[in-house]
Amino acid sequence: AQKVIQVWSTTSRQEGEKLTLDCSYKTSQVLYHLFWYKHLLSGEMVLLIRQMPSTIAIERSGRYSVVFQKSRKSISLVISTLQPDDSGKYFCALWELGTGYQNFYFGKGTSLTVIP
Amino acid sequence: EAAVTQSPRNKVAVTGGKVTLSCNQTNNHNNMYWYRQDTGHGLRLIHYSYGAGSTEKGDIPDGYKASRPSQENFSLILELATPSQTSVYFCASGGTANTEVFFGKGTRLTVV
Numbered sequence: 001a002q003k004v005i006q007v008w009s010t011t012s013r014q015e016g017e018k019l020t021l022d023c024s025y026k027t028s029q030v031l032y033h034l035f036w037y038k039h040l041l042s043g044e045m046v047l048l049i050r051q052m053p054s055t056i057a058i059e060r061s062g063r064y065s066v067v068f069q070k071s072r073k074s075i076s077l078v079i080s081t082l083q084p085d086d087s088g089k090y091f092c093a094l095w096e097l098g099t100g101y102q103n104f105y106f107g108k109g110t111s112l113t114v115i116p
Numbered sequence: 117e118a119a120v121t122q123s124p125r126n127k128v129a130v131t132g133g134k135v136t137l138s139c140n141q142t143n144n145h146n147n148m149y150w151y152r153q154d155t156g157h158g159l160r161l162i163h164y165s166y167g168a169g170s171t172e173k174g175d176i177p178d179g180y181k182a183s184r185p186s187q188e189n190f191s192l193i194l195e196l197a198t199p200s201q202t203s204v205y206f207c208a209s210g211g212t213a214n215t216e217v218f219f220g221k222g223t224r225l226t227v228v
Binding site for chain 2: 004006008035037039042043044045047050091093095101102103104105106107108109
């Protein structure tokens with residue numbers, strides 16, 4: 001069963017707009033973390049945001065923030081004031097610690113093009 | 117600075133040939149992962165390891181083997197490469213708490 005539900009999509013926006021990327025997850029574990037990564041054209045996977053459900057703080061990093069709804073198991077990435085450099089692929093990820101295992105699960109990603 | 121290095125970065129292989137993708141990390145992380153990324157599928161876990169000598173099957177292990185001879189190195193082996201294994205492969209490492217996972221820059225493999 002899919003652990004991270006991020007439907008593959010491609011989208012384009014104008015520079016300066018705000019964008020929200022949706023992601024939901026499934027876990028029955030107590031200990032888990034959530035991540036948003038960006039896949040650059042260079043091949044690098046860059047960590048944008050890490051959200052720990054055990055904290056009430058909502059993570060922000062520059063123009064990136066999340067809308068985290070723990071009860072709904074949903075974490076959306078918000079990118080404010082889009083810039084052409086924001087173009088790339090964005091992935092939502094879940095890390096969970098189970099009995100005798102721990103693993104990362106990724107959503108299918110969103111490909112974003114920002115039009116100058 | 118944490119680093120995960122993959123080699124080669126690009127590889128063209130023939131069908132039926134053997135391919136080895138290498139990954140080295142200097143983070144002293146216990147956990148290492150191999151993923152493949154295909155458009156529309158995101159990153160899918162092939163094999164992972166909790167430490168030297170251990171390998172575990174991920175979600176799509178068929179056609180792949182893994183080897184973790186040391187803390188630093190984790191290899192992905194395609195004994196008999198097939199065109200369906202054409203993809204971009206990512207190696208990653210993470211500490212026990214996995215509060216952050218570091219990725220290599222990817223290997224683009226084309227099987228012809």
